[in-house]
Amino acid sequence: MTVKEKVEEPKQPSPGSVKTPTSPSTTKASIGSSDENVADTEPPFPLQALQELEEMVARAKWVVPVQPEAQLEECLRVAIDLCKKGEDTKSAACQRFFRDGLTSSFNKILTDEALLGWKPEIQRYIFLNCKDLIELCAAKIKDNWIVLLDLLALALNPQIKFHHHNYGRASETVPLDKAPTVDIIYARPDPRMQRGYLIDCINHFGALGGFSDFRDHMCQMNETFSVSTIAACIRPFGNCAEHLTEECVQEYLMPAVERIVGYVEGLSDADLKKESKNEARTDVFSHIIRACRSLCLRCPDREGMPEKLEGVSLGLYLRLLQTSSFNGKMNALNEINKMITTLTGYRHGNEYSDWLTSTRLAEWIHEKEVLPILLRDNLHQPQYVEKLERIVRFIIKEKVMSLSDLDSIWAAQAGKHEAIVKNVHDLLAHLAWDFSAEQLDHLFVCFQASWLSASKKGQEKLLELIRRLAEDDKEGMMAGKVLKLLWNLAHNEDCPPDIMDQALSALVKILDYSCSQESEQQKMGWILDCVDELKANQWVLPSLKLIKDISSVFPPPPAGTMQPRQARHNVYRSEALTQVNADRGLLALVCTNLCQYMETVRALVKDKVVEELDVETYCPDGRYSHATHLQERLNFVRYVLRDGQLWL
16 A cells, blocks of 8 residues: 555545555665665665655655555665664665655655545554654664654654544553553553554564663763754653653653753853854754653652752743843743743643742742843844733732832833834833732833933823823723823923823823713813813913813714703713803903913013013913913813803
């Protein structure tokens, strides 16, 4: 039978379409090279079978010959023989098989969607080829051959499509209803999901001495081992850790884990920087920690090893965050965020040891000052800030975020590039609802302090951030704080008129879009605050503008006879103005203020304090011209009379 990808034909391959296995005579003729001189120095390899395999795998409608004595098995058996003799490295054809034909074949037959439609007979042929692959990997386990270690990790991964599709297959080595057929059991099936092919592959690897060779090899680890090599060595067993017996892990794998943990812990800053700078390998640390953790959790009583591993992993991530490598930092952030997501979820299973809790992780972030480290750079990268946001939200909810941490966040954008300012403002807007009342008040203090020294553009951006904080506020708590802040900022003597107008416009917009059930009372309260300013003869023109803008938010009365107030919900504009005029004498107050203003100006001219009064250029308060003072007061009186339906 042949494994084929079906692109157009819906039918399974029939026996008549199977490629005939190479005959012995053909095989002998194709072994080695046609060049007799090369054949004398290079071990023999079935070149014709290798070439045919490569051609079939490379087709658009690819074919992987998995039947017995077909090209894949033929190449595998010869490669195994060469590896056992230590001659595989002398054969260029064998190395070519490892790189191309072998890797491509197993990636297709173990992970492609097409395998879901293959017959059970073909699935078993794939399993038999996997056993040959396991034997090949066991023979090379001490050679740190990355290609074969990656294939071993693939074959022992319970999540690949092949094992997932055959999850109900019973194990032949450890059947549930019979005695085991092997002397030593390295893996046992789960009655709920047996994955017999996977269990048999693991036991086959152990029977070949793979586990003992791996242990001996890793215990002799030296400076020739790179981080990538260690990751490739431990990953296959981390993948299948949940299926391994505790005895197997204790005897063969935990000694290796202890050596690996010691190696990672002893990495110098130079080594760490060198490894993290390689973009193709920046996740190797995560692979190492994840695999070791999976194995440690199978032996929780191993002299505190799970706890030590968690401590080493946190220390490693902290050091990665302090390197100059962006990829290294992103991978460390990913792992910390994964911890947060898992530990704060309703169910976090057995992914981490019981030692690591959300409280302990939050305390570690606080004690190691992780947040200031994260705020040093890369804030112009949106994806970086997005991951930073999750960490900040976590420490807020765990109640370990201090006011100095909040100062650090705000200081991170001060005087920086526009992209950094935007990202930090977005961060604060997203986190606003998680802040405590004390933290929110402190943030507003930071806003006011920055307002004094900010440029005009900086003030505009600050106003936009402040306005965003009040969005979607149904309780009115956030909006109330924001409105007071805008009011205070607009009252600042150094605030330019155009920036003041923006602050007041933001205040009106918040009131207009308020979802509070007491929004009408809230609007009336701010109008009355403006009336108090008029009474004190302070901030007159901004107060008049604000009263006009806020009252304009109230709907105009409909044409015709109005309904009684009790029969409807909203307050009309005319009613609001009439009520303020009746309670506070608004019209009389504005008219009196206008008269007082004119008397003041006449006195200045009479006393020759002002030589020549140009109504367009003379600014009695240093902000607004004389013409503006007159026109705004008169316009306001006309507005109240017209929209309030009043008589002067």
